[in-house]
Amino acid sequence: MSNAMVLTPKTPTEMRPQFQAFCRALHLDPASSTILDDLRAVPAETICRTIESKATGPNNSTFRGCSSGAYAQALTERKGVRSVIVGDLTDVYSTSSVIEKSVDIVPNQELLPG
16 A cells, blocks of 8 residues: 655546545545545545455556645745655565556556556
């Protein structure tokens, strides 16, 4: 369930199908005006179990960072932040991803959908 920080974050538009599939796997309506509150009410164990079971579909079980750019823009424009240092673990993928077949690896490492 790592978000692979070394990859460029996808846009909200690119992530929308995965978000919708995730909500449906949890039996939630992704179009609901209260969807974020609904998701916050779901226990972490249920979220993890849903992700690990691949209930969201074969290409939706790896979650990557998502950014509209607004947060970084606000940091630079309002707060004067000039740089951010982030760390990453080189071996975390082998301990945290559930890969059942070798063919599951490539789709989970693609930079862009499709």
